[in-house]
Amino acid sequence: MSGGERVRLTAWVRGHVQGVGFRWWTRARALELGLVGWARNMEDGRVEVVAEGPRESCVKLLERLRGCDTPGRVDGVVERWSEAKGSVTGFVER
Structure with a gap:
């Protein structure tokens, strides 16, 4: 698969990751x-x-979520990959 393939990454990050x-x-x-x-x-x-975006960019985001430079403390990340839905614009905090 090429790095340009558009995908959806869903990641659940656990640890001390709220309020930080x-x-x-x-x-x-x-x-x-x-x-x-x-x-x-x-x-x-x-x-x-x-x-959502190019697979290569989603992989880089996942690496950063698992890295040591995040706010708080990440104890683990579980990910799921799927096809991009294309219905999302921008990136927001919900």
Whole structure:
């Protein structure tokens, strides 16, 4: 598969990721990579990140979510890949 293939990445990030600027940070990284989607707090303390765009850019975002430069503390990230729906514009914090 080529890096230009458009995909949807859904990632669930667990750890100390709420109330520390994690969604804002994720939005900034996604916009730098040209991705669209959202990041939202979940009731169980995780942050759900949905990003669409070129596979290569989504992989880079996933690497950054798992990296050591995030706000707070990331204990783990579970991801799911699917086809891009194309119905999202911009990248927002929900």
